[in-house]
Amino acid sequence: MIDMPGPFDELEKEAENLEKQSKEEFSKKSYVLAISLLEEAKEIYSKLGYQGKIDMIEKRISQLKNLVKFEKQDTMEKTKGEVEFQKRVTKVLGEKERYDSKRLEEQKALPPKIKQKLEKINLLIEKVEKEEKLEKYPRVLGRYEYLLELYKSIPKDIINFSKEIYEIEKKLVDIRGKI
Numbered sequence: 001m002i003d004m005p006g007p008f009d010e011l012e013k014e015a016e017n018l019e020k021q022s023k024e025e026f027s028k029k030s031y032v033l034a035i036s037l038l039e040e041a042k043e044i045y046s047k048l049g050y051q052g053k054i055d056m057i058e059k060r061i062s063q064l065k066n067l068v069k070f071e072k073q074d075t076m077e078k079t080k081g082e083v084e085f086q087k088r089v090t091k092v093l094g095e096k097e098r099y100d101s102k103r104l105e106e107q108k109a110l111p112p113k114i115k116q117k118l119e120k121i122n123l124l125i126e127k128v129e130k131e132e133k134l135e136k137y138p139r140v141l142g143r144y145e146y147l148l149e150l151y152k153s154i155p156k157d158i159i160n161f162s163k164e165i166y167e168i169e170k171k172l173v174d175i176r177g178k179i
Helices: 006-025 031-050 051-071 080-109 110-133 139-151 160-179
Strands: none
Touching: 006 051, 006 110, 031 051, 031 080, 051 160, 080 160, 110 139
């Protein structure tokens, strides 16, 4: 069976892509567009509940805003670059609207119980990664076992999590060896 990425994987990839685009715009000195792209990435991470990423992006946005203020102290008129920027922002917002509507369609297709399980899975993954770094292995073991149950409870014909199940089973063996 083909391994299909879950909706949260797609959201995370989209946010990472926006961060990458922001870096590219920064290197082109398109700071306002870089900020706009970071704001969009922050919004996605907010939906995913990735507070660490949100904090990091907020710092970058603040730095870029300071840079923009510094660069624009003496200029008040619209430049050719700003007109170009506005066109790009309009294009990015159009793409975002298309992405959001596509995402909404996908979410409507998933049964509510599956959506709830996917939300729980995302939350648990974030928690287990933090606890694993803190070496709280008994808690990590319990969370991975619960994650395994959740993944196995989702029918393969809806979303195939075989790869994730295999990875968690490997982690469980490793963690049991540490306890």
